[in-house]
Amino acid sequence: MIFFAATVALSLLGPLVNAQSNNSNSNTALGIAGIEANFQNAHIIPDLLSTFNPTAVMNVNFTGVGETSAGQNLTKDQVSTEPKLAIVPGSGFNESVSGSYTLVMVDADIVGTKETVQNQTCHWLVNGVTLGNSSSAEERNVSTTDGTSIIDYAGPAPADGSGPHRYVILLFAQPMKFSAPADLSKANTAVTTVNLTEYVSETNLSQPVAGMYFTVQQGTTNVSVPVTSAVVSSTLLPATASGSGTTTGASSKSTSKPNAAPRSGNPVLAIPVAAFLLFISYIYL
Ligand SMILES: *[C@@H]1O[C@H](CO)[C@@H](O)[C@H](O)[C@H]1NC(C)=O
Ligand SMILES: *[C@@H]1O[C@H](CO)[C@@H](O)[C@H](O)[C@H]1NC(C)=O
Ligand SMILES: *[C@@H]1O[C@H](CO)[C@@H](O)[C@H](O)[C@H]1NC(C)=O
Ligand SMILES: *[C@@H]1O[C@H](CO)[C@@H](O)[C@H](O)[C@H]1NC(C)=O
Ligand SMILES: *[C@@H]1O[C@H](CO)[C@@H](O)[C@H](O)[C@H]1NC(C)=O
Ligand SMILES: *[C@@H]1O[C@H](CO)[C@@H](O)[C@H](O)[C@H]1NC(C)=O
Ligand SMILES: *[C@@H]1O[C@H](CO)[C@@H](O)[C@H](O)[C@H]1NC(C)=O
Ligand SMILES: *[C@@H]1O[C@H](CO)[C@@H](O)[C@H](O)[C@H]1NC(C)=O
Numbered sequence: 001m002i003f004f005a006a007t008v009a010l011s012l013l014g015p016l017v018n019a020q021s022n023n024s025n026s027n028t029a030l031g032i033a034g035i036e037a038n039f040q041n042a043h044i045i046p047d048l049l050s051t052f053n054p055t056a057v058m059n060v061n062f063t064g065v066g067e068t069s070a071g072q073n074l075t076k077d078q079v080s081t082e083p084k085l086a087i088v089p090g091s092g093f094n095e096s097v098s099g100s101y102t103l104v105m106v107d108a109d110i111v112g113t114k115e116t117v118q119n120q121t122c123h124w125l126v127n128g129v130t131l132g133n134s135s136s137a138e139e140r141n142v143s144t145t146d147g148t149s150i151i152d153y154a155g156p157a158p159a160d161g162s163g164p165h166r167y168v169i170l171l172f173a174q175p176m177k178f179s180a181p182a183d184l185s186k187a188n189t190a191v192t193t194v195n196l197t198e199y200v201s202e203t204n205l206s207q208p209v210a211g212m213y214f215t216v217q218q219g220t221t222n223v224s225v226p227v228t229s230a231v232v233s234s235t236l237l238p239a240t241a242s243g244s245g246t247t248t249g250a251s252s253k254s255t256s257k258p259n260a261a262p263r264s265g266n267p268v269l270a271i272p273v274a275a276f277l278l279f280i281s282y283i284y285l
């Protein structure tokens with residue numbers, strides 16, 4: 001029953017999840033709804049974030065992999081170097097008043113981890129990130145080189161047998177008077193654990209404007225983890241005429257931007273229905 005509800009919910013959200021690849025405004029809105037649903041399904045909400053209302057879609061592009069889909073399983077080698085990031089702002093997106101953003105990547109561990117009672121290993125922390133124009137009209141590059149890289153990107157390497165770890169990348173608008181905590185204010189700080197909730201409130205960052213997550217597992221595990229894999233759009237969507245269903249893996253712009261629009265189902269209905277079903281499946285998990 002639980003899994004049935006989750007499956008139905010996710011199939012309703014299929015077009016939304018996939019739609020993040022389409023650059024038109026309405027599809028960006030669907031992409032935003034899709035990543036929210038993915039965060040909920042993967043229990044990143046509320047394990048790590050009590051709420052998440054992004055106003056942009058985040059594209060994460062690893063060398064040799066291409067743009068990742070939410071929750072995509074990647075190997076340690078695939079994520080060993082810093083990905084290229086971009087965001088596609090939705091209609092609710094406001095430019096940061098300071099023009100700067102803070103980029104964070106933390107290990108939210110496996111589903112079921114009580115992230116509220118333990119700190120998170122921080123794999124990447126850059127203050128003063130800026131957005132640049134990309135070759136694609138709607139996309140904005142996330143430039144980490146203008147900012148202060150407090151913790152340089154450290155590729156995930158979860159312990160063997162510790163299960164599928166969720167690595168969450170978040171982009172926050174920095175307030176005008178941004179001041180980093182003393183222990184996280186200098187470039188080249190070693191990877192460390194942080195209390196993300198506390199960091200966000202202490203530095204007066206507000207809601208993340210965009211976020212994405214991927215999964216890395218090493219070795220096998222018998223730790224039982226609730227379904228999070230179904231969120232990967234390629235496993236959800238029947239192939240369409242434009243050859244979608246292949247959003248994962250090495251992909252060029254053309255194959256990673258399938259037109260998801262003509263799929264059956266009314267997205268206006270699908271969002272609340274799917275949200276309800278995800279909620280039902282969540283409380284039973
Ligand atoms: C964006 O700015 C407008 C106008 O100042 C405001 O009404 C709206 O709440 C802001 N949106 C977000 C997500 O902060
Ligand atoms: C992290 O910070 C929040 C907010 O200050 C607090 O409620 C929580 O207990 C802290 N967690 C840890 C592990 O210190
Ligand atoms: C980015 O594009 C906008 C709109 O075309 C333009 O106003 C702005 O100057 C550009 N920014 C940079 C850094 O090129
Ligand atoms: C943004 O992306 C475009 C296209 O990939 C690239 O040409 C440009 O150099 C990038 N700009 C920044 C600031 O990263
Ligand atoms: C969590 O991190 C905060 C600072 O971010 C620190 O004060 C606290 O001692 C840490 N708690 C644990 C359990 O490591
Ligand atoms: C955060 O905001 C509060 C209230 O406006 C202010 O007192 C505090 O100094 C700010 N903290 C930082 C780090 O800017
Ligand atoms: C995992 O499997 C091993 C070998 O079958 C067993 O000894 C261990 O208790 C299991 N751990 C869990 C968490 O089930
Ligand atoms: C990711 O890995 C897990 C564990 O092996 C598996 O259950 C899941 O189906 C995988 N997801 C994808 C999209 O391959």
Ligand SMILES: *[C@@H]1O[C@H](CO)[C@@H](O)[C@H](O)[C@H]1NC(C)=O
Nearest residue numbers: 061063066067251252253256
């Ligand atoms: C990802 O980045 C590579 C270059 O590093 C680029 O060739 C490719 O087009 C990008 N993929 C997407 C989907 O933007």
Ligand SMILES: *[C@@H]1O[C@H](CO)[C@@H](O)[C@H](O)[C@H]1NC(C)=O
Nearest residue numbers: 022023024027257258259261
């Ligand atoms: C995005 O979707 C719109 C509406 O369905 C469609 O007209 C447009 O061609 C799509 N764009 C891309 C790049 O697939």
